[in-house]
Amino acid sequence: MSAAAYVKNYPTPQLAEIARAHHEWLLRLEAPVRVPQLREVTGTRMALERLEGHHPRPDDLPVVAAALGALHTVANIRYLHAGRLDRPFEATPTLTIGDFTSPRVSVLPQDFEINGLPCALYKDSNIRNFILTDDHVGIIDFDDLTLAPFGYDLAKLVVSTAMTHGHLSHALIENALDRYNSETTRIPNAHCDLGRLQLYADIHHHLTSRYLGRHGYAHQWPAVHPWPRGSTTQRELP
Structure with a gap:
């Protein structure tokens, strides 16, 4: 195996x-993102091409957000336009992408409405799951994949970045959201406004807070979120 390969180990061959x-x-x-080539999968080991570059820093968020919006748009146009967020989606004869609601039902607000929302995807946009190369945004880590509304995975990027690096400016997040939305204009009802992004971020906080102190998460989201004082969604999640 080439020394340039990145190897990830899994608990089971099935995973x-x-x-x-x-x-x-x-x-x-x-899609216009860099996906590393697969070298081999052997038992519980997956070997991928190692992308040369660095993990994004906070100032890189608008670039990553644009790449994420482009990925979501291509996925919807090519496949997910036929999907529904509350149902698993048969992407290929051998791959079913899980629905959005089932694994998150315990943290979704009771009045959360998904009817009419187009399908994007959740790929776990932890800031550590991207590599900035010389000419592309590369995506790495392929463990998690479910359907999701547009903007949901962007919120994971925002939350994971703030919990890793600390407070992010409101202007930076608005710039990232604008760049994301500029890539999704071809999809009806895909636009994610700031209020919806805040709601999705609150959901991610509830799902991610248990990792505080591990995996690079050094900051509590309520202490470092980028929303101006008084502008949060003020929703009580379960």
């Missing part, structure tokens, strides 16, 4: 195979 199927589907999209 390694799921990650391989996710990788294959994302590569097939031919």
Whole structure:
């Protein structure tokens, strides 16, 4: 195996195979992001091409947000336009992408409405799951893939960045949201406004807070979120 390969270990061969199927589907999209080539999957090990570059820093968020919006747009146009957020989606004969609501039902607001929202995807946009190369935004880590509304994975990027690096300016987040929305204009009802982004961020906070002190998460989201005082959604999540 080449020394330039990145190897990830999984608890079971089944989880390694799921990650391989996710990788294959994302590569097939031919979206304007860099997807590393698969070297091999052997038992519980997945070997991928190692992308040369660095993880994004906070100031890189608008660039990553634009790439994420482009990825979501291509996924919707090519496949997910036929999906519904409350139902699993058969992406290929061997890959079913999980629905959005089932794994998050315990943290979604009771009045959360998904009817009419187009399908994008959740790929776990932890800031550490991107690599900035010389000419592309590269995506790495293919463990998690579900349907999601547009903007939901962007909110994960915002929350993971703030919990890693500390407070982010409101202007930076508005810039990132604008760049994301500029890439999704071809999809009806895909526009994510700031209020919806805040709601999605609150959901991610509830799902991510248990990792505080691990995996690079050094800051509590309520202490570092980028919203101006008094502008939060003020929703009580379960």
